[in-house]
Amino acid sequence: MSDQDSSSQTEGEMDEEVDGKGDRDETLRDSPVLSLSSFSSSLHAVVRIKQKYRAMKKRRQEMAPLGRGADGDPAGAPSKTSPKIFTFDGLTPFSSTLSSSSVPQKKKRRRKGVLYPNRGRRRAPPKQEQSRAKYCLYLLFAIVFVQVYNAIENLDDHVLRYDLEGLEKTLRREVFGQQGAVDGLLSHLKDYLSTYVHNKPLVVSLHGPSGVGKSHLGRLLAGHFRSMVGETLVLQYYVLHHCPQEADAARCARDLAALISEMLKRAEEEEKIPLFVFDEAEHMHGEILDVLLQLVASKQSNEYLNAVYLLLSNLGHARVTKHMLHNSSSISTSKLVEELTPILRNSLEKLHPLWTEADVLPLGLLEKSHVMECFLDEMTREGFYPDHTNIERLAGEVGYYPEVGGHEYSKTGCKQVVAKVNLL
Structure with missing residues (x-):
């Protein structure tokens, strides 16, 4: 007999025993007085159920390294649903290891966006309403610019x-x-x-x-x-x-x-x-x-x-x-x-x-070069030929302060220029 047949037979026997137990419980509940024999039979039934459950559990542990599920199906196939049976055993380390290794864990993605306090879901930021006063402000800027431009x-x-x-x-x-x-x-x-x-x-x-x-x-x-x-x-x-x-x-x-x-x-x-x-x-x-x-x-x-x-x-x-x-x-x-x-x-x-x-x-005071420029301008106005030698001679006839710092300042400036040019 294959494993699948054995597992199905076992599940059938368990169902029959459970049903029998339920009938006996109802009979006991209906009878006014509980007998010793009925209590011992119920205890024997519970012990048999526990022994069969441990045998099934042992077979699942032996089949797990072969890559098959607890029901004989390939790993990853959807498991058959069966009624849950109350047991005194807690969760074993193997079952927790199996669940953590066999079930692929999804990568947590970092949430993006604005998370508001005391809220678990993401909300879009509130839309800013555009004020109509902005256009009035633009118009005011344009008017001021035109006024300033006209003033300039x-x-x-x-x-x-x-x-x-x-x-x-x-x-x-x-x-x-x-x-x-x-x-x-x-x-x-x-x-x-x-x-x-x-x-x-x-x-x-x-x-x-x-x-x-x-x-x-x-x-x-x-x-x-x-x-x-x-x-x-x-x-x-x-x-x-x-x-x-x-x-x-x-x-x-x-x-x-x-x-x-x-x-x-x-x-x-x-x-x-x-x-x-x-x-x-x-x-x-x-x-x-x-x-x-x-x-x-x-x-x-x-x-x-x-x-x-x-x-x-x-x-x-x-x-x-x-x-x-x-x-x-x-x-x-x-x-x-x-x-x-x-x-x-x-x-x-x-x-x-x-x-x-x-x-x-x-x-300020005028230097000798400035006096010569005055002679040149006045002689040009009067129609005289601007001879540089003659201009330098006329400028030399003007009184000057003693030379200081490389500058030779005139005592009278260009005041005598017109009179000297008129004498030519």
């Missing part, structure tokens, strides 16, 4: 009206040895003329020794503004010419205030910025300085705030000369403006409060 274009148009690029080329071509002062003056003009709305007028005060180009720079600036804003909005005021007598200082101050107010009102109507040039400011009387201070510091109306005042004087020339002669070895054009500006400001503010409202720019 308007600033450029306002600067182009005064042609500051042309003014810069003219000053650099015709003003010699004063690049620091020219750069400072152009910087102030560009900042001020870039818009028409101001909180105060622009006041620039140029100071330096005689013959260094103060009056020449004022004439160039006045001529450029005449061509830009018109003749009526430019004033060149020479104190020794317009008010030579000190007794007439009060009248001159009233006339000057009325003239400036009239020009400011005309400039306000035409939306232009006028220019006022005051040469030889060191000879100005106290009454005129007081009137200018009132006009500069006035908060009456807008026309008094939109104006450019240029003061030219030789106040503080001794400090400029002394500083350049003592620092000629390490001095440069840019350092000259930085070092002399606070020195001049302290001395000028003690003279009159007008200079507290002004931007001070110093002009």
Whole structure:
């Protein structure tokens, strides 16, 4: 008999015995008194069942190395279901080893995603709703950009009206040895003329020794503004010419205030910025300085705030000369403006409060090479042939300070150039 037949026969016998036991239990339960013989037969049945179960278990252990299941089936085949029978044996080590080795374990995969606390399943992150206010914000950015762009274009148009690029080329071509002062003056003009709305007028005060180009720079600036804003909005005021007598200082101050107010009102109507040039400011009387201070510091109306005042004087020339002669070895054009500006400001503010409202720019001494450039320019204007030998001879006739630090500074600058060229 094969193993399969034996196993099936055993299962049949077990079923019959179980059924018999059930019938006897029912009979015993129905009878009022339990006999000793019926109890011993039940005990014998339980012992036989246990012995048969151990025999089946032993056969399963013998068949396991041969690669067959407990029911004679190949390993891995689905096992037949049978009724579970109560036993007193616990789980043996072999059964636990068999279950762990025969059943393939799945590889645990690491869960990806957001795991929320106290939740066992994965949830998708909440979708962020797009706010409609974002589009309004984009529209606001576009409007601000257009406004800023239009404002920049308007600033450029306002600067182009005064042609500051042309003014810069003219000053650099015709003003010699004063690049620091020219750069400072152009910087102030560009900042001020870039818009028409101001909180105060622009006041620039140029100071330096005689013959260094103060009056020449004022004439160039006045001529450029005449061509830009018109003749009526430019004033060149020479104190020794317009008010030579000190007794007439009060009248001159009233006339000057009325003239400036009239020009400011005309400039306000035409939306232009006028220019006022005051040469030889060191000879100005106290009454005129007081009137200018009132006009500069006035908060009456807008026309008094939109104006450019240029003061030219030789106040503080001794400090400029002394500083350049003592620092000629390490001095440069840019350092000259930085070092002399606070020195001049302290001395000028003690003279009159007008200079507290002004931007001070110093002009330094001219070297011999600068004087030769002045001769060359003047001779070209007068139609003379620019002979280098003749120019050097004329420049040698000008007085100079003793050479210091490799520099030879002129005592009178280019002041005698015109007179010497006229003698040719």
